[in-house]
Amino acid sequence: MDFFIQLLVGGISVGFLYGLSAMGFVMIFKSSSVLNFAHGELLAIGAYFFLAFIVWAKLPFLLAFLLALVGCFLLGIMIERIFLRPLIGEPLIFVIMLTVGLAAMFKGIILLIWGGNLHTYPNFLPETLGINWGVVRIPPVYSATLVIGMLFLLLFGLFFKFSSQGIYMRSVADNQRAALSLGVHVKRVFALSWAIAALVAGMSGMVLGIINGVNVHDLSAIGLKVFPVVILGGLDSIGGAIIGGIIIGLLETFTGGYLSPSLRDVVPYVILVLILLLKPYGLFGLKEIERV
Amino acid sequence: MKKFHLHPCGNFRERYTQELTVFTTDFGRLWGVIGFVLLVTTVPWLASPYMLYIINMIGIAAIAAIGLNILIGFTGQISLGHGAFFGVGAYAAAILATRFHLPFFVTIPLAGLITAMIGMIFGIPSGRLKGLYLTIATLAGQFIIEYLLIHWDTLTKGTAGITLPPTKLLTFSLQGDLGFYYLIFLALAGMGWIAVNLMRTRYGRAFIAIRDNDRAAEGMGIPIFRYKLLSFGISSFYAGFAGALWASYMGSITAEPFNLSLSVEYIAMVIIGGLGSISGSIYGAVFITLLNESLRFMTGILMNSGIVAASGLNMAPLREFIFGLAIVMFILIEPRGLAELWRITRSSFRLWPFSY
Numbered sequence: 001m002d003f004f005i006q007l008l009v010g011g012i013s014v015g016f017l018y019g020l021s022a023m024g025f026v027m028i029f030k031s032s033s034v035l036n037f038a039h040g041e042l043l044a045i046g047a048y049f050f051l052a053f054i055v056w057a058k059l060p061f062l063l064a065f066l067l068a069l070v071g072c073f074l075l076g077i078m079i080e081r082i083f084l085r086p087l088i089g090e091p092l093i094f095v096i097m098l099t100v101g102l103a104a105m106f107k108g109i110i111l112l113i114w115g116g117n118l119h120t121y122p123n124f125l126p127e128t129l130g131i132n133w134g135v136v137r138i139p140p141v142y143s144a145t146l147v148i149g150m151l152f153l154l155l156f157g158l159f160f161k162f163s164s165q166g167i168y169m170r171s172v173a174d175n176q177r178a179a180l181s182l183g184v185h186v187k188r189v190f191a192l193s194w195a196i197a198a199l200v201a202g203m204s205g206m207v208l209g210i211i212n213g214v215n216v217h218d219l220s221a222i223g224l225k226v227f228p229v230v231i232l233g234g235l236d237s238i239g240g241a242i243i244g245g246i247i248i249g250l251l252e253t254f255t256g257g258y259l260s261p262s263l264r265d266v267v268p269y270v271i272l273v274l275i276l277l278l279k280p281y282g283l284f285g286l287k288e289i290e291r292v
Numbered sequence: 293m294k295k296f297h298l299h300p301c302g303n304f305r306e307r308y309t310q311e312l313t314v315f316t317t318d319f320g321r322l323w324g325v326i327g328f329v330l331l332v333t334t335v336p337w338l339a340s341p342y343m344l345y346i347i348n349m350i351g352i353a354a355i356a357a358i359g360l361n362i363l364i365g366f367t368g369q370i371s372l373g374h375g376a377f378f379g380v381g382a383y384a385a386a387i388l389a390t391r392f393h394l395p396f397f398v399t400i401p402l403a404g405l406i407t408a409m410i411g412m413i414f415g416i417p418s419g420r421l422k423g424l425y426l427t428i429a430t431l432a433g434q435f436i437i438e439y440l441l442i443h444w445d446t447l448t449k450g451t452a453g454i455t456l457p458p459t460k461l462l463t464f465s466l467q468g469d470l471g472f473y474y475l476i477f478l479a480l481a482g483m484g485w486i487a488v489n490l491m492r493t494r495y496g497r498a499f500i501a502i503r504d505n506d507r508a509a510e511g512m513g514i515p516i517f518r519y520k521l522l523s524f525g526i527s528s529f530y531a532g533f534a535g536a537l538w539a540s541y542m543g544s545i546t547a548e549p550f551n552l553s554l555s556v557e558y559i560a561m562v563i564i565g566g567l568g569s570i571s572g573s574i575y576g577a578v579f580i581t582l583l584n585e586s587l588r589f590m591t592g593i594l595m596n597s598g599i600v601a602a603s604g605l606n607m608a609p610l611r612e613f614i615f616g617l618a619i620v621m622f623i624l625i626e627p628r629g630l631a632e633l634w635r636i637t638r639s640s641f642r643l644w645p646f647s648y
Contacts, residue, residue, distance in 0.1 A: 033424075035428075110609075276420075
């Protein structure tokens with residue numbers, strides 16, 4: 001029973017991280033229907049920005065965190081402006097391959113600057129944040145993650161519900177042509193959604209870096225694990241991403257714990273194929289019914 | 293005596309059969325034959341063993357890229373699992389050769405057929421999914437096949453890999469760069485010929501109709517799902533065939549090379565070469581293979597030269613960066629690829645020096 005509870009807690013915390021990493025991905029897809037294969041590299045860039053500010057520049061924790069977020073925001077705008085804007089209206093294959101090419105470029109740059117070794121942040125979280133209830137032991141980083149994740153989820157919920165930019169973004173996601181004819185600046189909305197998505201991705205990357213250490217190979221692997229998560233939750237549902245992430249995390253830890261550790265990496269993809277065959281729009285995704 | 297066709301000054305086509313010709317002029321046909329003869333007779337003696345190895349790699353990659361182009365460029369179904377299918381072909385050939393002691397001219401086509409079956413299984417989602425959902429399904433296929441190749445120990449011997457017996461034609465050994473040069477280029481010529489002609493038949497036209505507008509295709513009575521599966525099958529056959537050639541050429545295989553980045557490399561070949569162009573796939577294979585080799589060479593030099601070696605920088609990731617940059621630049625600047633660039637160059641020289 002103890003083993004079961006440990007797996008449960010571990011699975012939920014890992015899954016929550018997956019969900020958090022998937023949020024930025026969903027945001028890009030929601031507004032511009034771009035399938036971002038460079039998502040893992042965006043996570044890594046956030047983590048490395050933070051690393052540069054906190055280890056090399058030796059800035060205080062909060063300032064480094066904010067500066068890294070600003071860096072990711074600007075990078076997101078730049079990516080949209082230089083690479084994605086010329087491709088508006090082009091066939092899907094070009095958009096997908098462009099993000100694949102971007103992923104290779106970013107990975108190359110990161111490896112050139114920081115190398116492929118594991119880096120760690122200095123420890124800055126107070127021990128009192130951790131939770132200790134008998135068998136259930138949650139290290140401080142996880143509870144901090146939970147708080148940060150919930151905070152961001154709430155902020156984005158409010159942003160999409162009430163702010164005018166958020167409403168523009170939702171309108172573009174819903175129907176691009178109608179939004180355009182009502183005077184929404186669609187290109188600016190794309191830029192903004194890439195910026196916000198890069199920011200969220202960077203934030204998740206930093207959190208992952210705090211927990212597992214910063215390594216570009218691990219982080220880009222997580223970028224691929226985002227796919228089962230978002231398909232399960234529904235490609236355009238931010239809340240679905242979190243729930244999908246938790247389900248995938250639980251499945252992974254339970255197969256790792258009870259069946260075999262080597263199976264745990266492939267199980268999400270088996271689930272992915274099954275969902276695609278049975279319920280392609282996921283748990284909370286928008287259904288587009290088409291009979292061809 | 294047949295009258296030779298040279299380029300007319302303008303478009304004088306009167307029948308659809310003239311639109312469908314492979315070579316628009318006899319001049320082109322002549323160049324094709326001369327090129328092939330030169331490739332077979334002179335290249336093996338001019339090239340050093342290392343060059344011959346690279347040329348062989350280009351030939352194998354070109355076969356796989358032609359297959360992927362049939363799927364992506366002609367049928368419009370994006371697959372991220374081509375690298376895994378290549379691996380399935382390689383393993384099929386290795387297992388057939390070691391367990392059943394079959395000669396190579398049986399194992400290689402048979403490996404292609406086995407891969408075609410597996411490709412069709414992973415193409416089944418295309419019945420319900422299209423566009424990016426299908427792409428994600430093939431991505432999952434890539435990971436599942438990769439897992440099976442590594443962990444199905446009784447069949448694939450896991451991480452130890454399989455060593456193939458030397459390739460023999462009756463008693464004459466083909467092993468080595470030269471023997472395989474002929475094998476690979478005969479195969480490439482044959483497979484290229486089949487692909488070019490397949491695209492001129494009703495099957496090819498059905499693929500193109502599905503790519504251009506699947507609803508209209510369905511409305512015209514093309515059974516879409518069956519043709520999509522067929523396209524997956526043909527494309528995987530090419531991948532498996534190339535993989536089997538590769539396995540026989542290398543002599544021993546492990547599951548390591550057949551990962552997602554191999555799939556990405558094949559898609560890069562198809563895009564950089566030109567979507568929907570068989571000759572484009574060959575240009576793409578040449579471009580990507582040469583890019584990989586020259587970048588490996590250059591980073592090697594950079595690593596050993598004074599300044600960089602002294603600073604202790606690792607220049608190997610530069611390869612990855614430039615590979616990504618090449619893909620991005622082609623998509624942004626010439627999305628129709630090298631085939632289109634070649635067409636532009638050719639047509640600007642066609643009426644030279646009196647072009648308008």
